[in-house]
Amino acid sequence: xxxxxxxxxxxxxxxxxxxxxxxxxxxxxxxxxxxxxxxxxxxxxxxxxxxxxxxxxxxxxxxxxxxxxxxxxxxxxxxxxxxxxxxxxxxxxxxxxxxxxxxxxxxxxxxxxxxxxxxxxxxxxxxxxxxxxxxxxxxxxxxxxxxxxxxxxxxxxxxxxxxxxxxxxxxxxxxxxxxxxxxxxxxxxxxxxxxxxxxxxxxxxxxxxxxxxxxxxxxxxxxxxxxxxxxxxxxxxxxxxxxxxxxxxxxxxxxxxxxxxxxxxxxxxxxxx
Amino acid sequence: xxxxxxxxxxxxxxxxxxxxxxxxxxxxxxxxxxxxxxxxxxxxxxxxxxxxxxxxxxxxxxxxxxxxxxxxxxxxxxxxxxxxxxxxxxxxxxxxxxxxxxxxxxxxxxxxxxxxxxxxxxxxxxxxxxxxxxxxxxxxxxxxxxxxxxxxxxxxxxxxxxxxxxxxxxxx
Numbered sequence: 341x342x343x344x345x346x347x348x349x350x351x352x353x354x355x356x357x358x359x360x361x362x363x364x365x366x367x368x369x370x371x372x373x374x375x376x377x378x379x380x381x382x383x384x385x386x387x388x389x390x391x392x393x394x395x396x397x398x399x400x401x402x403x404x405x406x407x408x409x410x411x412x413x414x415x416x417x418x419x420x421x422x423x424x425x426x427x428x429x430x431x432x433x434x435x436x437x438x439x440x441x442x443x444x445x446x447x448x449x450x451x452x453x454x455x456x457x458x459x460x461x462x463x464x465x466x467x468x469x470x471x472x473x474x475x476x477x478x479x480x481x482x483x484x485x486x487x488x489x490x491x492x493x494x495x496x497x498x499x500x501x502x503x504x505x506x507x508x509x510x511x512x513x514x515x516x517x518x519x520x521x522x523x524x525x526x527x528x529x530x531x532x533x534x535x536x537x538x539x540x541x542x543x544x545x546x547x548x549x550x551x552x553x554x555x556x557x558x559x560x561x562x563x564x565x566x567x568x569x570x571x572x573x574x575x576x577x578x579x580x581x582x583x584x585x586x587x588x589x590x591x592x593x594x595x596x597x598x599x600x601x602x603x604x605x606x607x608x609x610x611x612x613x
Numbered sequence: 614x615x616x617x618x619x620x621x622x623x624x625x626x627x628x629x630x631x632x633x634x635x636x637x638x639x640x641x642x643x644x645x646x647x648x649x650x651x652x653x654x655x656x657x658x659x660x661x662x663x664x665x666x667x668x669x670x671x672x673x674x675x676x677x678x679x680x681x682x683x684x685x686x687x688x689x690x691x692x693x694x695x696x697x698x699x700x701x702x703x704x705x706x707x708x709x710x711x712x713x714x715x716x717x718x719x720x721x722x723x724x725x726x727x728x729x730x731x732x733x734x735x736x737x738x739x740x741x742x743x744x745x746x747x748x749x750x751x752x753x754x755x756x757x758x759x760x761x762x763x764x765x766x767x768x769x770x771x772x773x774x775x776x777x778x779x780x781x782x783x784x785x
Contacts, residue, residue, distance in 0.1 A: 352660035356694040359668045363686035366672075367743070371681030377746035 407449075410592035413481045414447045417594060421558055443558045446471060446595040448478075451495060455528060455587055460502040462486050466595060467494040477556040477596040482585035483563040484508050485593050487556060496595075501531065502587050510563055511551040512542060512579070518551045521563065521581060528587040531564060536577040542569045548581050555598045618655070621776055625650050626670055633678035641753075643740070643761045647674065647685065648692045648732035649769035652699070653776035656712050660697060667693035680744075688740035692732050699735075703728040716777040722770075725777075729769045730762070737761050 368375040421443060448470075452463040466472050468491045478485040478498055486500035499506050502523045510521035510533060517540045524530040536542065546566045552559020567580035598604075625646060632644045651667050658666070671686035700708055700715070703724050708715075717725045737758045745754055 348659070352664070352694065355661045355664050356690060359664055360687065360690050363668070363671070363683040363690060366683030367681055367687055369682075371684065371746070373746035373748060374681060374684070374743060377743075380747070 406592060410447055410449075410594075413592075414445050414594050417479075417481060418445055420560075424560055442598055442600045444471070444597045444599055446597070448472075448496075448593050448595055450590055450593060453500065453587070453590060455502060458504050458525065460500045460587075462498050462500050462593075464488070464496045464498070464593065464595065465494070467492045467496050469493050471597075472496045472595055473597055475556065475601070476598075477558075478593050479557060479561055479596055480585055480590070480593050481561075483561060483583055484550060484557055485585060485587075485590065488595060500587065501583075502528065508557060508563070509551040509554045510581075511549050512536075512566060513546050513549075516540070516546070517542075518553065521548065524580065529564075529583045529585070531581040531583055533566075533579045533581060534572070534576065536569075536579060538571070538575070538577060540577070542566055542577065542579050544568060555601050555604050556596070558596055558598075618776065622650060625772060625776070626673055629674050630677040633674060633680065639760075641757050641760050642764060643737070643744075643757070644768060645685075645733070645736060645740070645761070645765050646769050646772045647671065647689050648736040648765075649729050649772050650776065651689065651693050651696060652728055652732050653715055653773055654696075656700075656709060656714050660694065663693045663696055664690060684740070684744060687743055688736050691739055692736050695735065696732075699728055699731050703731065714777065715773070717774055718777075725773055726766070726770055729773060730766050733766050733769060734758075734762050737765070 364378065368378055446466055448464040448466040450462060451465050454460045454462075462478065462485065464472075464478070472488060472491050474488055474491050476488045478488060478500075484501055486498045486503070487506060488496045488498040490497040501508065504523065504525060507520040507522045509518060511518045512533070517536055519533045519536050521531050521533045524532050533548070544566055548563045548566060550557045550559055550561040550563060562584060564581040564583040564585075567582055569577050569579035572578045629646055629650075632646070636644070638644075647667075647670060650670070651663060654663055654666060667689045668686050671689045672682065674680075675682045675685050697709060704715070704720055708720070713719070715725060715728065741754050741758045741761065745757075749757075
C-alpha cells in the first residue's frame with residue numbers, strides 16, 4: 341500500500357515536472373521578456389554551479405599549491421640572499437663572488453608543533469638523509485621559526501622561537517642596534533628585544549631583521565615590527581616586537597644551513613687557545 | 614451533478630478569459646479565479662489528472678488572452694501539484710480519506726476562504742515575478758501580488774460557491 345502511494349507520488353512529480361518544463365518552453369518561445377529573463381537566470385545558475393565546482397576542485401589541490409608556493413618562496417629567498425651579497429660586494433668595491441653565498445636551504449613541512457608550553461618544539465619531515473644537520477636554522481619568508489636540535493634519518497626535531505631557551509640575534513632597522521630577541525612567553529606572535537642601550541632611540545613601527553651574526557640564520561630576514569619600549573633597571577631598554585610569523589599558522593618552513601659554520605667554529609677555537 | 618460541474622467549469626474558464634482579455638483595471642491588479650477552480654475539482658481526481666486539467670485550462674486562457682502562451686500554466690501547475698497538501702493542511706486528512714469534495718456548506722466559509730487564499734497566493738507568487746520578468750522593482754511586484762491576491766480571493770469565494778456541491782454529493 342505504501343509502495344503504491346510512493347509510486348503515485350513519483351508519478352505525480354514526474355507529470356508536474358514534464359508539464360512545467362513544457363510550459364516554460366512555451367513561455368520562452370512566445371514571451372520575449374520571459375525568454376531573456378529565463379536565459380539570464382539559467383546562465384547565472386550555470387556560472388554558480390561551475391564556480392562552485394571549480395572552488396571545490398581548487399580546495400582539494402590547495403596542499404599541492406601550498407607546497408609549490410613554499411618551494412617558490414625558498415627559491416626567492418635564495419635569490420634575495422644572492423642579490424644581497426652582490427649588493428654588498430658592489431658597495432665594498434669588490435666583484436661579486438658566488439662563493440660568498442654561504443647558506444644552503446632545504447624546504448620542509450611541519451609534522452608536529454607545540455604551542456602550549458614554555459618550551460615549545462617542532463618536528464620536521466626532513467632528516468639526515470635529506471642533508472639536515474643539527475644546529476641549523478628554521479625560517480620562513482616571514483621570519484625565524486626556530487633551530488634544529490636533533491636529526492633523525494627522516495625527521496628532525498627543533499625548538500621554536502616560542503621557547504624560553506631560544507634567542508635570536510636581531511637588528512632594529514637596516515643598520516640599527518643589535519640585541520637578542522626572545523619570545524615574550526605569552527602570545528603566538530609576540531617577542532621582546534632586551535639589553536638595548538639607553539642612548540638609542542627606538543621608534544615604534546621599525547622593522548626588526550636577523551643580524552646574521554649567529555652563523556645559524558642568514559642576515560636580513562624580516563622578523564617583525566617594534567612596538568612599545570620601556571626602561572629596565574634604569575640602564576637598558578626593552579622593546580616589544582610583533583612577529584610577522586604567527587606561530588598558530590605555520591605549515592611550511594625552510595631549513596638554513598651555514599656552509600661556513602665549521603670554518604667559523606674552527607677559527608673561534610683557535611682564537612680561544 | 615457531473616454535467617453541472619463541467620458546464621460550470623467551462624463557464625468559469627470563459628469568465629477568466631474575459632477577465633484577462635477584456636477587463637484591464639490597473640497594472641497593479643490581475644484577477645484570476647483559476648486556482649480556486651483547481652481546488653474545487655473533485656477529490657477523486659488524482660494529482661496527475663488535476664495537473665492535466667490545470668495545464669489545458671491554462672493554455673486555453675493564455676491562447677484567448679494577450680498573455681504569453683505558457684505563463685498561466687507555469688503559475689497554475691504548482692497549485693495543482695500541491696492541491697492535496699493544501700487540502701490536508703487546511704481541512705485535515707479526513708476530507709481526503711472520505712473523498713469528500715470541498716464545500717462551503719460542509720467545511721465552513723472560514724476554511725474554504727483560507728484554502729482559496731493559500732492557493733491564490735501561491736499562484737500569484739509565481740505568476741507576478743514571471744510576468745514582470747525582472748523588469749519591475751520589488752516594491753511593484755509586492756504591491757501587485759498583494760492587490761491581486763486580495764481581489765482574486767474575494768472573487769474566488771463566490772466561484773467556490775458555484776463550483777462546490779450543495780449537498781454531500783460525490784463525483785461519480
